[in-house]
Each structure stands twice: as C-alpha cells, then as structure tokens.
Amino acid sequence: MTARTGVQTADFADVKAANLAVVLRHVRGNAPCSRADIAAATGLNKATVSNLVADLIDRRLLREDGPSGFRIGRPATMLALDGAPYATIGVEVGSDHLTALAVDLLGHRLLSWRRSFAEHVSSPGRAVAAIAALARRAAIRAARQGRQVLGLTVGVPGLVDNDGVVHRSPHLGWSDVDLRGRLVSALRGPAYSVVVDNDANLAVLAEKRYGPYPEATNLAYLTGGAAISAGVVADGRLLRGNRGFSGAIGHLQVRPGGPPCVCGRDGCLEALAGIPALIRRVLPDADTDLTAADLAPDVQELIRRATAGDRPALDALAETGRWLGHGASTLTNLVNSEVVILGGYFAPLAPWLIPSLEVELAHRTAAPRAGGCRVAAATLGTDSTALGAAARVLDHIDSGQLPEHSP
Amino acid sequence: MTARTGVQTADFADVKAANLAVVLRHVRGNAPCSRADIAAATGLNKATVSNLVADLIDRRLLREDGPSGFRIGRPATMLALDGAPYATIGVEVGSDHLTALAVDLLGHRLLSWRRSFAEHVSSPGRAVAAIAALARRAAIRAARQGRQVLGLTVGVPGLVDNDGVVHRSPHLGWSDVDLRGRLVSALRGPAYSVVVDNDANLAVLAEKRYGPYPEATNLAYLTGGAAISAGVVADGRLLRGNRGFSGAIGHLQVRPGGPPCVCGRDGCLEALAGIPALIRRVLPDADTDLTAADLAPDVQELIRRATAGDRPALDALAETGRWLGHGASTLTNLVNSEVVILGGYFAPLAPWLIPSLEVELAHRTAAPRAGGCRVAAATLGTDSTALGAAARVLDHIDSGQLPEHSP
Incomplete structure (x- = not known):
C-alpha cells in the first residue's frame, strides 16, 4: 500500500510526528504503561509503537520505568514520561506582582517565585528588566539541575497581539509595548522560544489542562x-x-x-x-x-x-x-x-x-x-496564569512539535 | 523511509485522504490546471499527483478538460472539477418563506426555488411535510439530470443543537422540535446525509466560501x-x-x-x-x-x-x-x-x-x-443561508470526506 500510493517524505514526517504525539499523550494520561498497552489503546501496530517509543526515549521525552510485577506472563517494561531533562518557564505580570513558575515535562513544579512589582508599573523598560532578570534566574536554576529550557511564556493583563506586542494594558499603564521583542533583546536571543500572551488566555489553558473538566x-x-x-x-x-x-x-x-x-x-x-x-x-x-x-x-x-x-x-x-x-x-x-x-x-x-x-x-x-x-x-489558586504560561510549551509538544535533546 | 517507520494502513489512509483533498482544493481554486501544475504548487511528487488524480477521476470529482494550447512544449492535459455527477441541496426555513437551492461540486446553482411558508409556521408537522416535499422535488430533479444527491442541509432561525433538534425558535413558534429526526423519517431514511443547523451559521459559511474575504x-x-x-x-x-x-x-x-x-x-x-x-x-x-x-x-x-x-x-x-x-x-x-x-x-x-x-x-x-x-x-443576496446549506457538503468533501460514486 505504501509503495503504490507513494506519498512523499514530507507528508510522511507529518504522520510520524502525529503518531509520536499520540504515543506521548497516551503515556501522559496512562503512565506507567507498556508498549503493548499503547498498541492496544492507539490501534498502532506493535512494531510501529516500538519504533516511536525508541525515538521518544532518544529525545529523552520517555523513559523506561522497570518491569511491572502485576502482569500475567512475561513482565512488560513499563514506560513513563521523563521528568528530568527539560524545563519550561512561565511568568505572570500582574499589576502588583510578578510570578515565575517552572515545570518539567510532567507538569511538576520545579520552582514558584512571587515578587512585588508595583514600583515597575508604568515603566515598560524597568518591567522588561525585571521580567528578564526573573526568567534568567529561573533558567540558571534549571540549567544547574541539568535541564534544557524549552520556552519562556509571559502572561500580561490587556490586549496582546499575536506577535507579543502589548497594545493596551490600562492596569500596567502601557500602550504599544513590544514586550516579546524587548524580552528577546534583554535575554540576548535565548535558545528557547519566547512568547507573550494575554493572562486570561494562559489561565484558561491551565484550567483546561489541570482543572477538573x-x-x-x-x-x-x-x-x-x-x-x-x-x-x-x-x-x-x-x-x-x-x-x-x-x-x-x-x-x-x-x-x-x-x-x-x-x-x-x-x-x-x-x-x-x-x-x-x-x-x-x-x-x-x-x-x-x-x-x-x-x-x-x-x-x-x-x-x-x-x-x-x-x-x-x-x-x-x-x-x-x-x-x-x-x-x-x-x-x-x-x-x-x-x-x-x-x-x-x-x-x-x-x-x-x-x-x-x-x-x-x-x-x-x-x-x-x-x-x-x-x-x-x-x-489552581492564584498561579493559573503562570502555570498556563509554563505549560504552553507542553501543549506544543503534545501536538507533535518535539524538542531535539541537546546533550 | 516508509518501510523503516512502518506506519500502518489506517494512518496511511488519512494521509491519502488529506492529499486527495489538497489536490481537489488546488483544482477548485486554479482550474484548469495540469498534473505538473498541481505537483509544483503542492510539493507532492508527480507520480503521487498522477495517482491521486486518477483516484479523483474514478470518483468523478475531477475530469480531464482537453490539452492546453498555450503551453511551451508538449501540451499538458488540463484538469477541472467535474460539475456533472453530484448535487447537494440546501433549504432555508424563514419565518415567512422556504428557499431551496441545489449546487453542483463547483458550487454552480442547479435550481433555486422560493415559496411562501407563513401558513406553516407554528405547526412543526406541516413544516416538516413542506420541507420534505421541497427536498424530495429537488432530489428528483437532480436524479433526472443524472446526479447523485450527496446531502440535504436545512437552516433554521433559532437555537439548534448539534443533533439537529430545534430547541427554541420564537419566530417559528417552535420549541424542542427534532427537525432532523422528523425529516429523516419523512424522507424515509434517504441515502444522502440530512443535517439541520442554525441559519446564521450556514450564512457565514457561504460568505466565507463565496464572499470577497x-x-x-x-x-x-x-x-x-x-x-x-x-x-x-x-x-x-x-x-x-x-x-x-x-x-x-x-x-x-x-x-x-x-x-x-x-x-x-x-x-x-x-x-x-x-x-x-x-x-x-x-x-x-x-x-x-x-x-x-x-x-x-x-x-x-x-x-x-x-x-x-x-x-x-x-x-x-x-x-x-x-x-x-x-x-x-x-x-x-x-x-x-x-x-x-x-x-x-x-x-x-x-x-x-x-x-x-x-x-x-x-x-x-x-x-x-x-x-x-x-x-x-x-x-450573496437573500440566499446566503440556503447557499451555505447546499455548500456544507462541499466543505466536507474539501476536507477529505470524499463520496464514492455509485454508477
């Protein structure tokens, strides 16, 4: 079938990315689970699942979790998400505070900091410096733990366009602040992605991912x-x-x-x-x-x-x-x-x-x-925006935009 | 590459459906065009395009349109959507009228009828009979033209749920009318799909498809x-x-x-x-x-x-x-x-x-x-709901849900 219809590599890579994401999401929801469990639940054949799992282990997104002792017959090697290699950082800019939060691939919190921010309001320059300093500290902390930072997402109250420009934020006293661009400069073009979004958008994504719905x-x-x-x-x-x-x-x-x-x-x-x-x-x-x-x-x-x-x-x-x-x-x-x-x-x-x-x-x-x-x-308490911000990169990973692990 | 990653047939069929849809949409927007044009525009290789085109011609969605006389070198066989084999029917239920409209795969109107409806208002039973009679007449007309009817979509003012139940329509005086279910019965379980939706939803889809945006x-x-x-x-x-x-x-x-x-x-x-x-x-x-x-x-x-x-x-x-x-x-x-x-x-x-x-x-x-x-x-004049209704099936075809032509 594959040979006859001859679909080219580009499309095929899409299928593979989609299947990698299917496996990853299944493990996220059902770990620990075996390759056979994944094959049974997803309808992918076992050889395919083995290949996909090998790829995900290579990328350090999955890890083997030892054999299961509760199985009939030959014990299966169980799989889980690998929480160790990566971190993502979320920052909430409130009108009176900054919150920074980092999570691993499992969504477990690696750090959670809150600092007063009122003195920076109305000065985008000082705000950029404060946000960048906080993000840099979080990235250094992650690096010391041997983690690769995959992304920084910043949530702001107000009208934020798709390029991360804050058009109006009455509560911060800002208008037309290219927050994303200025953060990228302040962080000297970091290797990780930098995204700025509206605070409510990030909070609803956090509730969707972690809330009881x-x-x-x-x-x-x-x-x-x-x-x-x-x-x-x-x-x-x-x-x-x-x-x-x-x-x-x-x-x-x-x-x-x-x-x-x-x-x-x-x-x-x-x-x-x-x-x-x-x-x-x-x-x-x-x-x-x-x-x-x-x-x-x-x-x-x-x-x-x-x-x-x-x-x-x-x-x-x-x-x-x-x-x-x-x-x-x-x-x-x-x-x-x-x-x-x-x-x-x-x-x-x-x-x-x-x-x-x-x-x-x-x-x-x-x-x-x-x-x-x-x-x-x-x-999710008062952290929903920062948590949604940190988890934003996980949404991308779960939809198949996988990181290449740099050793 | 295909052999190594070994993605199974089910996923492969999805890729094929997606590629069939890519080709179909390209021809919809660019006909007449050659297989080479399609390959150049979509990035699919020529052998793949030939296979996909052959499949679409088999399904009578595309047809060959004769050689182009305006090309350098060997004249290419040009392709176009096939307008002949299929019809889809849209009906708008207004508070004072019924409008029926049928289109072919190109969106060309095959018929457009409007009839007074005021006497049927407040009686869902009579309304169902009137809508079904109109749809049946349109389907007979299409059959006489040798066309296979792919779907009937009915637009209604008011709150219509995802199952085609009209929960409230103050202007028709209806509440909790299972319009889709009753139409399927009145039409004796037709071979084509029957869908009921809100009138504004269908109208915006018509403007999106045919309007200047x-x-x-x-x-x-x-x-x-x-x-x-x-x-x-x-x-x-x-x-x-x-x-x-x-x-x-x-x-x-x-x-x-x-x-x-x-x-x-x-x-x-x-x-x-x-x-x-x-x-x-x-x-x-x-x-x-x-x-x-x-x-x-x-x-x-x-x-x-x-x-x-x-x-x-x-x-x-x-x-x-x-x-x-x-x-x-x-x-x-x-x-x-x-x-x-x-x-x-x-x-x-x-x-x-x-x-x-x-x-x-x-x-x-x-x-x-x-x-x-x-x-x-x-x-689109006063026909936008009926046109959007008729074109609803084209949206499904364009996204890869292709009909099998019954000869």
Whole structure:
C-alpha cells in the first residue's frame, strides 16, 4: 500500500510526528504503561509503537520505568514520561506582582517565585528588566539541575497581539509595548522560544489542562482582580480572533451611565464587578487608588466579613455576582460556554458570588438552563496564569512539535 | 523511509485522504490546471499527483478538460472539477418563506426555488411535510439530470443543537422540535446525509466560501430579519460551542428597560434593531405583527424613503445602525472579528446603517480601531443561508470526506 500510493517524505514526517504525539499523550494520561498497552489503546501496530517509543526515549521525552510485577506472563517494561531533562518557564505580570513558575515535562513544579512589582508599573523598560532578570534566574536554576529550557511564556493583563506586542494594558499603564521583542533583546536571543500572551488566555489553558473538566471543550476563565478579562476555549481550541484581542469582556457596558472605567468609558463590567469596586462598596475607607495596589489584604477582610454573615458584605458580593452573571451571559449567548471559571480573587469569593451569578446568567441566556453552562471557582489558586504560561510549551509538544535533546 | 517507520494502513489512509483533498482544493481554486501544475504548487511528487488524480477521476470529482494550447512544449492535459455527477441541496426555513437551492461540486446553482411558508409556521408537522416535499422535488430533479444527491442541509432561525433538534425558535413558534429526526423519517431514511443547523451559521459559511474575504479567518454574519443572530467563524472554523447554541446575539440586552422582546425579556438587540422595530419607527401604520409577515415590501418602502432623503427614515436607520454597532461590539470584544457582515434585509439597508454602526462599534471596542474590524454588506443576496446549506457538503468533501460514486 505504501509503495503504490507513494506519498512523499514530507507528508510522511507529518504522520510520524502525529503518531509520536499520540504515543506521548497516551503515556501522559496512562503512565506507567507498556508498549503493548499503547498498541492496544492507539490501534498502532506493535512494531510501529516500538519504533516511536525508541525515538521518544532518544529525545529523552520517555523513559523506561522497570518491569511491572502485576502482569500475567512475561513482565512488560513499563514506560513513563521523563521528568528530568527539560524545563519550561512561565511568568505572570500582574499589576502588583510578578510570578515565575517552572515545570518539567510532567507538569511538576520545579520552582514558584512571587515578587512585588508595583514600583515597575508604568515603566515598560524597568518591567522588561525585571521580567528578564526573573526568567534568567529561573533558567540558571534549571540549567544547574541539568535541564534544557524549552520556552519562556509571559502572561500580561490587556490586549496582546499575536506577535507579543502589548497594545493596551490600562492596569500596567502601557500602550504599544513590544514586550516579546524587548524580552528577546534583554535575554540576548535565548535558545528557547519566547512568547507573550494575554493572562486570561494562559489561565484558561491551565484550567483546561489541570482543572477538573477533562471532558469540557468549551471553557471560559474570568480573571478576577482590578481587571476582568476572559480566556475562551471554544470547540477545544484557544479562541484568539483576528489579532489576538479576543476576551475583552471587562469593557462591555453592562450599565449605561454607570461608574467611570479605567478605559475611559462608563458602566463597563470591570468598573462594576472588578475587585476594587467590590472593596469600595464594603470598605469605604480603603485606598482610593486600588487599581495598582495589592488587593489581597482587603479581599481577606471581605472573606472574614462574609463568613461572619455581615449583611453589607453579603449584599455587595451578591450584587457583584449579578454583574458577573450579566457579563458571563455574553459568553453563554455568543460562544455557548460549558464551564465559566471564576479566577483570581473571584475564586475564594465564589461561594458568595455564584448563587446570584447563576440566577442572572440563566435569566439572560437565550438557551434554556444557561445553555448547559455551569459556574465554578478556579482550582489552581492564584498561579493559573503562570502555570498556563509554563505549560504552553507542553501543549506544543503534545501536538507533535518535539524538542531535539541537546546533550 | 516508509518501510523503516512502518506506519500502518489506517494512518496511511488519512494521509491519502488529506492529499486527495489538497489536490481537489488546488483544482477548485486554479482550474484548469495540469498534473505538473498541481505537483509544483503542492510539493507532492508527480507520480503521487498522477495517482491521486486518477483516484479523483474514478470518483468523478475531477475530469480531464482537453490539452492546453498555450503551453511551451508538449501540451499538458488540463484538469477541472467535474460539475456533472453530484448535487447537494440546501433549504432555508424563514419565518415567512422556504428557499431551496441545489449546487453542483463547483458550487454552480442547479435550481433555486422560493415559496411562501407563513401558513406553516407554528405547526412543526406541516413544516416538516413542506420541507420534505421541497427536498424530495429537488432530489428528483437532480436524479433526472443524472446526479447523485450527496446531502440535504436545512437552516433554521433559532437555537439548534448539534443533533439537529430545534430547541427554541420564537419566530417559528417552535420549541424542542427534532427537525432532523422528523425529516429523516419523512424522507424515509434517504441515502444522502440530512443535517439541520442554525441559519446564521450556514450564512457565514457561504460568505466565507463565496464572499470577497478570501484571506479572512474571523468573520461574523448578522441575520437581518425579524430575528437577529450571529454566525461566527473564529480562527478559520465555525464556532459552535457546547451544544451548538452560539451566536445568540439578538437577545443580549442593549437597553435596560427597553421594549419587550419576543423572547420574553426586554431591551434585547433584536427588539431594538430588528427589521420590525425599524419599520415601526418609520411606518407607524405597518402591520402590528411584523414578526411573521413578509417584510420585503416595507423594506422596499424604507429604501425608497432613504434614497429620497426622508429625514425620519434616515434617523431611524442611523438609530438602528447605532444599536447594531452596540451589538457588534460584543463580537469585536469577545471574538475579535475581522469582518462583520450585515445579512438579510440589513444588506440593502447597509449604506444607511454602516456610518453610525462604525462609530458606535469603534467607541465600544476595547481594542483601537475596532480591533481591526470592518463592516460590510452581505454579497450573496437573500440566499446566503440556503447557499451555505447546499455548500456544507462541499466543505466536507474539501476536507477529505470524499463520496464514492455509485454508477
């Protein structure tokens, strides 16, 4: 059959890459497993699987894990992903902090650092220096462990185009910053890939990969901080749009004539349902410029009051939930999300947000029962953007873009 | 190489199907062309191309078109798509009409019928009988021409799930109608595929295939009738969402406390910017129940008045444009569309809608210059849903799901 149809090498290489990825993903989901297990589950023949596994071991993506003691007959050599040779680095740029995180091929965390960042805001130059310094430190740490760094991905709040240029980030005070280009320069053209993306996009990919929604192919993640934006996975793929500007849900007007927004408009979802608006409703003495402050202490105070049954706190949370339901209904109506995930500071507040959110969402969604959408708190803590950033390279590997291991 | 890596037949068949599709798409875009042209353009070797072409001629998808007289050296045999052997049928179910359309493999129209439908509204049983009768007549016509019918696709306004069940269609007065199942029964399990989809989804696919946007991968189409919904192509693919309920833009609230909507809510985009609302603003004596009426005569009158410079007509159109800009901004913000296409009756009204629409859209989009979005009138007249329906099967063929010709 192969000889007759004579498909050329280029196409054939695609088939091989696809099959390497099939084997890799199977082991990722089912390790430890044997070559025979892989053949049975994937439908590839055993000789093919042996060849593919040999290639993956050569590339140091798989390793042999010793024989299984629980098998009938001849013990099979078991396979697992090799966690040792590689690292990928993710950085989240928040309005008040930088988070760096590195993972191995298994997604295990190799390091997790958080540092204050407020002093760098509004100065892209100092921000680039700080991000590059953090990335360099992480890369050095990885190299000392004998790991090859495969990529650095940086998540930023705001409109980031497909080339990694930050067009607008009101919360960082940036516009038209070629963050990717400047990072590549600051890192002196590193051997690994450098990618810049919107923070919500990376967070939704983290929830898709590590969250409790293995079957869901339509997820949306709402960032919950001073900014609100949405990362959307539609029909299994991250939704980017024409220039990468999708998910700007925070600047949909939900109340005409409502409070002014950092974007210059009024009544935006972010102005009504963002964490600073919530804090101001409950804690009128809070810092007036909350957009760049560390919001964590005030959120803790909110949780304390809500837990104690404080009526003003509960009312403010219910109101915020209603606005979020209004905002989320644009997702259920337009992209028919299956899960809307409350991220950032919305996650610990979710028990008080979700009841009113769900009512509003169902009321405003054209399809019955909110189109089948459920609402859930993020499960990955405050690290989802950095984790999604670090895991971005794993997505590429899992789809067949395999690294060549440099010894 | 092939022998060493030993990929099995199943994967190999995928490569072959993909290559058949590559050749077919190349001929679709470049006919007449020779085997050598195909090899040069696709990178496939000449022997492979000859084999693939022979297969496609066997399946009666390609035909030889005689030698070219304009070549240097030995004249090459030119190839073209074969328009003769196949037909696909598309039906649009409007609130006041049925449109049936059949195309050949080249997309050439074989028939185009329109019939009044108002009397069938609210009775799914009679609607199924009418749609089936129309489809049967079209299939008989195709058979008499010696054509094999490959598929029937039916477009319906409203929420249609992935199984072809119409969950809600306020304008048809339907809920929970298993239209696909009932059509298959009425047609006695036909040999061709039967698919039911939302009208806007099919229309945007028609614009993507036949409209003047060959490079665009992010398009949205707004239906313009009594109902407003959006068909969205995101990153090159039709956006479906969890259950197929995406694009329900008509029921986003754009004016809290605004006029009542057919859906039971108030201030919906459809209630403010739908054609009946526009007609009522300009022609207060028009039929009060415009949702199921034939809107064409009143739209003609509107165009006449606008052309004559009638101030109330121009003001009403500008207001409708503003509401549409508000609605479209949810698309630019959430899915970052590159082109928003005004369909249905919005298309002939577009010259008077677009100026205010664009201003509102730019104002409400978080990204500068509406995120790169332009607004255009649909180019396919009122047939876009039926044409997109008929062409649906061509999409499957172009992606490698090839028919076996039954002689």
